[in-house]
Amino acid sequence: xxxxxxxxxxxxxxxxxxxxxxxxxxxxxxxxxxxxxxxxxxxxxxxxxxxxxxxxxxxxxxxxxxxxxxxxxxxxxxxxxxxxxxxxxxxxxxxxxxxxxxxxxxxxxxxxxxxxxxxxxxxxxxxxxxxxxxxxxx
Amino acid sequence: xxxxxxxxxxxxxxxxxxxxxxxxxxxxxxxxxxxxxxxxxxxxxxxxxxxxxxxxxxxxxxxxxxxxxxxxxxxxxxxxxxxxxxxxxxxxxxxxxxxxxxxxxxxxxxxxxxxxxxxxxxxxxxxxxxxxxxxxxxxxxxxxxxxxxxxxxxxxxxxxxxxxxxxxxxxxxxxxxxxxxxxxxxxxxxxxxxxxxxxxxxxxxxxxxxxxxxxxxxxxxxxxxxxxxxxxxxxxxxxxxxxxxxxxxxxxxxxxxxxxxxxxxxxxxxxxxxxxxxxxxxxxxxxxxxxxxxxxxxxxxxxxxxxxxxxxxxxxxxxxxxxxxxxxxxxxxxxxxxxxxxxxxxxxxxxxxxxxxxxxxxxxxxxxxxxxxxxxxxxxxxxxxxxxx
Numbered sequence: 145x146x147x148x149x150x151x152x153x154x155x156x157x158x159x160x161x162x163x164x165x166x167x168x169x170x171x172x173x174x175x176x177x178x179x180x181x182x183x184x185x186x187x188x189x190x191x192x193x194x195x196x197x198x199x200x201x202x203x204x205x206x207x208x209x210x211x212x213x214x215x216x217x218x219x220x221x222x223x224x225x226x227x228x229x230x231x232x233x234x235x236x237x238x239x240x241x242x243x244x245x246x247x248x249x250x251x252x253x254x255x256x257x258x259x260x261x262x263x264x265x266x267x268x269x270x271x272x273x274x275x276x277x278x279x280x281x282x
Numbered sequence: 283x284x285x286x287x288x289x290x291x292x293x294x295x296x297x298x299x300x301x302x303x304x305x306x307x308x309x310x311x312x313x314x315x316x317x318x319x320x321x322x323x324x325x326x327x328x329x330x331x332x333x334x335x336x337x338x339x340x341x342x343x344x345x346x347x348x349x350x351x352x353x354x355x356x357x358x359x360x361x362x363x364x365x366x367x368x369x370x371x372x373x374x375x376x377x378x379x380x381x382x383x384x385x386x387x388x389x390x391x392x393x394x395x396x397x398x399x400x401x402x403x404x405x406x407x408x409x410x411x412x413x414x415x416x417x418x419x420x421x422x423x424x425x426x427x428x429x430x431x432x433x434x435x436x437x438x439x440x441x442x443x444x445x446x447x448x449x450x451x452x453x454x455x456x457x458x459x460x461x462x463x464x465x466x467x468x469x470x471x472x473x474x475x476x477x478x479x480x481x482x483x484x485x486x487x488x489x490x491x492x493x494x495x496x497x498x499x500x501x502x503x504x505x506x507x508x509x510x511x512x513x514x515x516x517x518x519x520x521x522x523x524x525x526x527x528x529x530x531x532x533x534x535x536x537x538x539x540x541x542x543x544x545x546x547x548x549x550x551x552x553x554x555x556x557x558x559x560x561x562x563x564x565x566x567x568x569x570x571x572x573x574x575x576x577x578x579x580x581x582x583x584x585x586x587x588x589x590x591x592x593x594x595x596x597x598x599x600x601x602x603x604x605x606x607x608x609x610x611x612x613x614x615x616x617x618x619x620x621x622x623x624x625x626x627x628x629x630x631x632x633x634x635x636x637x638x639x640x641x642x643x644x645x646x647x648x649x650x651x652x653x654x655x656x657x658x659x660x661x662x663x664x665x666x667x668x669x670x671x
Binding site: 150152153211212213216224228249255270 | 421487
């Protein structure tokens with residue numbers, strides 16, 4: 145066990161986590177109102193339950209970031225590290241860590257292109273991020 | 283006394299007033315009082331402002347278990363509000379209490395806060411629900427505390443307006459000048475930008491002096507109708523709750539619609555201004571909940587006191603400091619005064635003190651105070667407008 149926190153998937157998010165286990169990023173999509181995130185059984189705009197799951201490109205840009213000097217559970221030996229917000233090409237926003245760059249403020253900027261990869265953590269595959277074109281994994 | 287009824291859109295409303303307001307005897311580091319004890323202690327002090335006893339109370343509100351608070355205080359309330367949306371919950375309690383008092387659901391409401399944030403005396407263990415949206419999509423990524431989650435949108439804000447890290451430092455510098463006048467403030471030293479920038483890095487771009495300390499403390503408010511207050515033996519003139527607003531936006535900072543502006547600030551403040559029939563030009567004194575130094579920047583802009591991207595320059599100019607045109611966070615704020623975890627009650631307490639004329643950092647001639655709270659890391663907001671009667 146890594147000691148890091150694990151998401152506790154619910155029926156609403158089951159497909160999301162089943163797809164990450166295949167190294168793919170999928171979210172529910174409403175024909176009328178677009179992406180629905182976090183995943184749920186209805187569209188929060190039109191209340192439709194007739195939507196489908198679609199795959200996302202896994203490409204996006206850094207919307208914001210911090211470099212934390214205090215580690216969360218299981219992260220204590222990794223400080224300092226990035227926690228970033230990624231605006232996906234398709235619109236939804238995800239949180240993650242950034243790998244493959246020096247951990248310093250000048251190494252990144254808002255708007256920098258990133259791409260997803262997946263961290264296997266105690267049986268769950270979590271979306272994580274690296275600069276677009278990087279081959280870094282953890 | 284003024285009329286006990288005020289004009290509304292198409293009807294008149296009973297005027298609701300604060301007749302008791304007090305913090306716990308001790309705040310800061312209080313290792314020998316429980317969270318509930320801090321709440322009850324402050325409630326008894328607040329009731330004493332109005333010459334009231336627990337037996338006079340028929341409504342209570344708080345973020346601790348309200349049934350436990352009722353038992354410990356010694357009341358059997360016919361109105362109980364356990365709303366908990368984070369640190370601004372007390373602003374929502376005020377708003378709900380106004381409605382309850384106007385509709386006759388209660389005659390005397392006590393709103394209580396007690397939190398042993400630092401010493402953790404009589405406090406439940408902090409547990410995280412990893413099945414929530416935040417638990418599944420934010421928390422797994424090494425979020426050690428609010429300092430590495432509430433702060434994340436800040437770089438989007440600074441980038442948008444071409445600002446650097448010192449934009450945050452100026453917030454702490456301005457508020458330290460108020461804290462120096464507050465004997466109960468945990469951090470009382472007047473700070474320079476260099477002091478702040480050289481303080482320990484917590485979560486870049488945030489240094490420790492741009493992050494709230496974690497403390498112990500309690501605070502309570504007693505609300506009733508102006509009509510009832512007229513018959514009470516009060517230590518201080520009643521403080522009128524002139525307007526209120528609230529908005530629950532959602533799960534937290536990564537789910538904000540716009541990383542550079544907080545919808546719940548915009549809408550709760552607009553509702554408070556509307557119900558108070560006031561604009562920013564009518565406000566003498568301002569409190570904006572500041573768990574971290576970026577929050578007053580968002581607040582000044584979202585409430586409409588300054589234009590987009592102008593808050594940092596406004597603070598740097600001295601406008602919010604002692605002697606400035608818009609005194610803000612005159613207790614030193616959550617950053618300097620105290621921050622138990624759910625700070626909103628302390629912002630309300632300073633708003634009341636300024637209207638009463640009893641703050642150690644008293645501003646001359648304050649007749650209106652706008653108190654804006656945030657809850658749950660950009661998850662919810664509550665606003666309260668206070669004025670003299």
